[in-house]
Each structure stands twice: as structure tokens, then as C-alpha cells.
Amino acid sequence: MKQALFIIAFISGLFLVSCNSELTLQKYFVENSEKKDFIALDISSDILNVDKTKLTAVQKEALQSFDKINVLAFKLDDKNKAQFETERAKVKSILKNTIYQPLMRIGSGKEGASVSYVETDGKIDEFVLFANKNDAGFAIVRVLGKDMNPTNIMNMVSVLKESKVNLDQLKPLQELIKKK
Template identity: 35%
Template sequence: MRAKFFILGCAVLTLVFACDNKTSLQEYYVENQEDNQFLALDVPAGMFTNSEGLDEEQRATLQTVKKINLLAYPVKDGNDKFEAEMAELEGILSDEKYQLLIKYGSGERKAEVYFTGDEDAVDELIVYGYDKSKGLGVARVLGDNMNPGDLLKLMNSMKKGDVNVEGLSAIGDVFMDSHQTAEPVEIPADTMEVAE
């Protein structure tokens, strides 16, 4: 009798795992980091440690970050997979484990921020965006018990120039066109939407 339950249990587990063949964001990153049409960068937390000028709250926020994985697909001659890559990433991010935090833009360019884990103890923050004339990119901010609100405040401070964290300037370069013609994209605030 126990043997029948064991065999039945194994069959059910096999069926469950066989049906769950959707690519994860981590798998997508690993599959494409060696592809020469993509730009990939891993930024360890140690890169943030020499961050003078941060207040105590900002330092505490940075200490929850372990590393950042960046993957960008710039639009240039000879790579015509932009639409396919965008559809694949959006399919991955449609999984219910990725919870939408904020999104802005529409049409030709868009940016979205997702997280995994609990609202007060985030394990992963994902920033995904595209500009159809320049390319797309996804950043995975990995850490322990991160607070998404605090991370967004810190990112806004860096964007405004209030905070200059040593080593983070290289991150923006990953998303630049290889010809260095790309200009920073300003997305109007009235297109911003906070997920509920």
C-alpha cells in the first residue's frame, strides 16, 4: 500500500515539474550574458561601500543590497530580435511571483519596477525598461530584506545628483548605445503609475 502511495506521489511531482517549464529571469540572464548582442554586467555590493556623503538611512539601505545583475539589448544594425526579446522578458515578468511596484511611460518607451518577496522584506527588485529606438534592459537588484520604498528614494536621490555613490556611474554606461549617441531619456511624470 505504501509503495502505491509513493509511486503516485512521484508521478504527481513529475507532472508538476514537467508542466513548470517557464523560463525564470535568472535563467534568461544566464542564457544571454555570453551573447555578443547583449551587454551584461554584475556589480558586487563592495562597489557601493566607498559611498561618502550618504546619511545613515541611505547607508542602511545600501547594506541590504548584495549585488546587481544588468542585462541590456541595444538596438543597432544587425540585431533584429528586439521585439522577440521584449516579448520574452514581458512574458517572464507576467509570472505572479513578480509583483509590480511602479510603472511609467507607454508606447515607444516604458519602465517598470517589480519585486519578489514580501513588501517589507524584498529579496529581489527588478527594473525593466525599453526605448524602441535605443534598446531594452533589465536590472536585478539582489539582497536581503530590502525595502522597495527606501531603494526607490535612494535611486531618486542619485538621479537628482543629491547622492553620488562611487562606482554606480558605470551602470548607466551599460545601457548606452555602442556609438555613444544615446541621450538620457526623461519620462514625463504624468505618465507614471504606482501599482496598487
């Protein structure tokens, strides 16, 4: 009996040690989605409100590769400037992890954005947009899907042109975009 308990404890210990305690964007979203300074949205592909019968085969493939979008935004105000700096540094640190492959960066002194992707077995599972504005806050947008590729993302632009996007799902973000 003691030997069985020892084996169970040993295996449990190995499992706990092998678990990755490193912060990921998914964990960051979960930890912060309910906090008062953050706005969290999950947007499904239904937001596009597109007539699939009118899409080309290439557009249908692009749409099928898209699953959902997760948005987490931090709204900056006069009271949370220090927290803004801390949270922004956390996100930048997460995005330095090698699983997030940088695609492009743009920016100036007060504003900036980066696009990264996560690849598994040669297939892109996630695109990440991190946008930052020193006088408004920041937003992280995770575009999740299956077997995505840059061509599919470009083809999604043409799908967006065909869509009748339901902007009601995006109203919480309007507050972040507005100037003080």
C-alpha cells in the same frame, strides 16, 4: 533489485515533473548573457565606494540590505529588429508571472519602463527595472538583496549621494545608451 530500480525511477520522475520549467528572469539572464546582441553586467555594492563611517544608521541599514545588481541589455541594430521584438516579448511575458509584483509603469509610444518586485515571506528580495527604447533596445536591471523594502531603496538614494561611484564598471552600457 528490480523493485529498488523502479522506486528510484519513480522518485526521479516525480522530481523532474515537479521541477518548474517556467522561464524566470534568472534563467533568462543565464541563457542570454553570453549572446552577441546582449550586454551582461554584475555590479556589486563595492561600486558605491562609500565611506561607511560617515553613514547614518538608516543609510547603513539600507546599504546592508543591498547585495548586487544584475544588468542584461539588448542592443538593437538594423540586423536584429525581429530578435529584439521576440526577446522583448519574452521579458514582458516573464514579468507577467505573479511572482513579479508590479510597482509602477511609465512610458510613451517609443519608450517605457516598469518597476516590479519579488517578495518572500513579507520581505523584498528583488527589485526589477525593465526599460525599453524602440530605437536602442532594452535593459533589465535586477537589484538583489536581503529584507529590502521601499524605504531602504529610497534611503539608498542618499547613500548614492555620499558615494564616489566607480563608473568604469558601467562602460559596457554606454554603447546601448548612445544614439546610432
